[in-house]
Amino acid sequence: MRNLLAAGLILTMAGTIPAIAQDEGDAPLVSGNDAGPPGGSSGGELFFMVEDLRAEVEHLRGQIEETSHQLQRLRKQARERYIDLDERLVDLDSRLSELEESSEGSSSSDKISDSGNSSDSDEKKDGSGEPASYRQPDKVEREAYASIQYLIQEEQDYEAAIDEIYSFLEEYPEGDLSVNAYYWLGELYLSQGKYEQAQQAFTIVTSRHASHRKAPDALFKRAVAHDRADNTEQARKVLDQLEERYPESKASALGREYRNEMG
Template sequence: MRKQLMAAVIFPLALGQAGIALAQSSTSAYQGGASDVQRKANTNQATSELFYMIQQLQGEVRRLKGETEEQRHLIERLQSQGRDRYIDLDQRILDLSEKVSAQPKASDVAGGDSGEDKSSAEVREYRQPEAEERKAYKAIQDLIHNQKKYDQAIGQLYEFIDKYPEGDLTVNAYYWLGEVYLVKPQLEQARQAFSIVATRYADHRKAPDAVYKLGVTLDRLDEKSEARRQMEQVVNDYPKSEAARLAKKYLGSGQG
């Protein structure tokens, strides 16, 4: 009887302990499974974020490459336009030179002896400018002297010469074309522009300055002997001019 009583007490106790152990084992297994799931979830999230970042970086690289390519094309287009523009300007001044060459020289029009002082020779009358022409010329002068926009001034000088040919201010426009080219400096173009005034409009008030500046241009082109010849021509042909005074100074300095 005593043995049966002890068995009745011990057996439920054993069952209780076994139940506790089983519950603990189940809880541990559940917790381990939950931890694995959490780790996998975290890994998947990190992978997704990394993929998203890579996608963003790839998009940014493509955008930058596109902008770089656009800038390269723009630069190439501007360079091409610049070359074409200056080729066009060179051709235009050559065309103007040929056009002027077809006209009679100032000495022929004046009818004076070739050795006569050109400052006192009879001069032809040049067409006087209208108000609109004066306004256009004044705007070009503003571009040159105040704004220093030489490229724009060159373009407008060509347009002025085309629109208002054979006028008093047209000769001035040729002269200032030479001055702007001299400043840039584009010496061959300057030489051609000054030569037009010096040889075809030798009776114009701008002629002494043009001959002198032609000499300056030739000096910069390292054509010293020809530069000296132009300076001597200024002194001989326009002895009372300010250009003659500057030419004498050049000659007296021993240059050329």
């Protein structure tokens, strides 16, 4: 009897063990099904951060475009001011040329009298006296001029060089390098086939700075600009002025050769 009870107890316990084991094995599955996807909240924050950065970049890009537009407008206005000044100087130079031609018939005694009464500054103005002294540039001005030369000779970015020249002349309207800048402005316009603008730039050198070392070269290039613009008669007149004013200059020798090629 006792053995029968023991056997029944063993069987009863054997029937309950699988159920317990099953319950314990199911526990991790229930825990796994209840857990949410990891990192969901961090991904959403990253998305909104990227959108904010994108909006900020677009805003900065708009500001850069607006600033660039304003800079171009200011450069255009500065160029227009100088072109207007150049045109006035060209007109003045034309009137002076007419006066010189009308005075060619005067007697030599009158010329001697005029030269005797003229001041030393007047002699320097027409290039017959000693070279006039010009304000020498400081370090900052030389560096600004060097950047123009770099654009011309190294980069060959002529449009950028023209803009830099106008900015340079606005900052330094008078001085030794300012005369050089006007000369290079004429050279750049001449290379681009803008002959009227080239004549204007060269005229500033020949009219306002006749005693400068660049004046003979500028006068020669004025003749070249007239010739390329199919104004041969005016080109010859300018070459005559070059021979009369600077007969010993290299530019005058070039002018004689150029005249022979013109025929």
